[in-house]
Amino acid sequence: MKNFYVKAFFICCVGILISINSFGTGTIKGTVTYHDLFGMDNIELYLYDFNENIVDSTITNSVGFYIFNQIPFGDYILRGNVDQLAF
Numbered sequence: 001m002k003n004f005y006v007k008a009f010f011i012c013c014v015g016i017l018i019s020i021n022s023f024g025t026g027t028i029k030g031t032v033t034y035h036d037l038f039g040m041d042n043i044e045l046y047l048y049d050f051n052e053n054i055v056d057s058t059i060t061n062s063v064g065f066y067i068f069n070q071i072p073f074g075d076y077i078l079r080g081n082v083d084q085l086a087f
Helices: 002-023
Strands: 027-031 042-047 055-058 065-072 076-081
Touching: 042 065, 055 065
Parallel strands: none
Antiparallel strands: 027 065, 042 055, 042 076
């Protein structure tokens, strides 16, 4: 009987951990474009909180798409950095 309670307790703990991780975060995604026409690749994007701390960073792909996964819900500032020449 004691073994049953240990297993039940373990299953409850795992369930709580999974629910905290899956419901407490979100995804931020989008596309970086030049004049809304061309996707820009290799743009370094940084996600900041309002205390100017970097939360996450990513680089856009060949069509300018970016994604930030497992971001805690809240308000953020998105800034980019690029070394490409203007054309």
